[in-house]
Amino acid sequence: MKNIAVIGSGTMGNGIAHVFAQSGYKVSLIDISQVALDKAIATIGKNLDRLISKEKITEENKTATLNNIATFTSIQDGLKNADLVVEAATENVDLKLKIFKDLDTACPSHTVLATNTSSISITKIAAVTSRPDKVIGMHFMNPVPIMKLIEVIRGYNTTDEVTAQIMELSKKLGKVPVEVNDYPGFVANRILMPMINEAIYSLYEGVAGVEEIDTVMKLGMAHPMGPLQLADFIGLDVCLSILHVLYDGFGNPKYAPCPLLVNMVTAGHKGVKSGNGFYSWGHGTKDLIVSEQFKK
Ligand SMILES: NC(=O)c1ccc[n+]([C@@H]2O[C@H](COP(=O)([O-])OP(=O)(O)OC[C@H]3O[C@@H](n4cnc5c(N)ncnc54)[C@H](O)[C@@H]3O)[C@@H](O)[C@H]2O)c1
Secondary structure (H helix, E strand, C coil), X not given: CCEEEEEXXXXXXXXXXXXXXXCCCEEEEECCCHHHHHHHHHHHXXXXXXXXXXXXXXXXXXXXXXXXXXXXXXXXXHCCCCCEEEECCCCCHHHHHHHHHHHHHHCCCCCXXXXXXXXCCHHHHHHCCCCHHHEEEEEECCCCCCCCEEEEEECCCCCHHHHHHHHHHHHHCCCEEEEEECCCCCCHHHHHHHHHXXXXXXXXXXXXXXXXXXXXXXXXXXXXXXXXHHHHHHCHHHHHHHHHHHHXXXXXXXXXXXXXXXXHHHCCCCEHHHCECCEECCCCCCCCEECHHHCC
16 A cells, blocks of 8 residues: 545544655545645644654655645545545544545545544445445544554454555554454443543532542543543543444443533533633643632
8 A cells, every 4th residue: 555545634634644644655635625734734744843853753754754745625636546545534424424435436446445433333334335345444543643553443344354454554654553343432432431421420420529530540540631631632522422322322321421511512611622621721731720610
């Protein structure tokens, strides 16, 4: 695999384009928004500058990496010669199904189609294409250039050969791939989201306050950040939507989202992105200040 197309140049797409380009692959970065593409290239440049200042790469590496990325606002132009497409567009089922139908029509028959979805069934996405054997999940973690893990998710029809290809490719990016099967939440979110939900239930039931819950998990379990802070970073709307996927997918009440989480999302308190969640983020993300609603 030499030519990679990345669909979507937001938070994840720019990181995915960065790691492929830095490893020497030719990348077509595709987004419907020119503004998003410009922002992505600027972010990649800044992240490469940081690596130069840490003496991890040279100025020449930066130039070579940026030269490996071409941007496109049309899927058709960006997909010529793609050996692999990694889709990292907005998390919305109907949008992803439409994109995969278009990809299936536009891509050569050998092209493997991967999705970075956090929660949508790989098997469902694969089913709208004529090549479900070549559709797979490549679940990168945020921030992509730093996080080592790629959860590689086999759909119901994904072949051993395609899975092996993607595992091998992930290692060439300097990542550690872990193969999992396609069930709701895969592994990462199936375990993480119930933990976050339980932390929110502990707050809701008055077992402890925001800082206390996060401190127990940080100092007691050696987690780098507490579950409530992590939920704010992920986005409370995203957490809620993944809990719905688990709840609907398994039909098990243990995944029912905490009513406090539902209320917060409904009220527009979505965490860092809205400036307010369990913590207040109006001043930036360096200091942890508990939101007014949860101050004792
Ligand atoms: N943000 C995270 O922490 C994270 C972690 C793992 C996986 N994911 C998954 O990665 C995917 C992308 O998430 P994100 O956080 O980068 O989203 P984002 O909102 O930052 O970026 C999405 C981008 O997709 C573009 N887009 C929308 N429709 C498109 C189309 N038809 N064609 C091309 N581009 C299109 C948008 O313009 C936007 O730039 C989602 O599936 C999400 O579940 C996110």
